[in-house]
Amino acid sequence: DQQVKQNSPSLSVQEGRISILNCDYTNSMFDYFLWYKKYPAEGPTFLISISSIKDKNEDGRFTVFLNKSAKHLSLHIVPSQPGDSAVYFCAATTQTGANNLFFGTGTRLTVIP
């Protein structure tokens, strides 16, 4: 049973516009959420995270929003750049940490120049 879901396998956005990647989860015990970015033939790299005590976390062009009541989080990239083209994984965990990290299936973002 997939506890973390990314329902859009792919997304295309024009350079300079906003990219919005969505993620839903089912387990109300999750209290820490992360986004990872993966280029082809490379391992995922950590991008940004958010604790359940917040509803927004911002890091440069990347902002993650958390809606606990809807069990939904989203990653906004503004402005989108061609170098952002990659697969983005959403992940969630409880306070016990990385050994119970649950990943979504990923969304492939393509930023068109």
Next chain:
Amino acid sequence: DGGITQSPKYLFRKEGQNVTLSCEQNLNHDAMYWYRQDPGQGLRLIYYSQIVNDFQKGDIAEGYSVSREKKESFPLTVTSAQKNPTAFYLCASSERQGNTGELFFGEGSRLTVL
């Protein structure tokens, strides 16, 4: 440069053979992990180790074995008991137990069973 090195990058195996994937890190991290990625699925945890000489099963440990004799090394053996071993395997590490999920990943090893 600090990081995680996985080898080999590509591996072909005949059915019935065991194969070992190497994972080495020089980040001085205590915890190490093995994940498996299949098309259309998220990463799934195979095994993890929080300290030398100790490791725990993840969600899909059947058909796999690991060892953690050194802090830097966490090799994964895919045994003949693994029914569907063709996949992309990712090794990761983190600073300490209880780390909130910020993992450092290797570049992965793609295993194909012929």
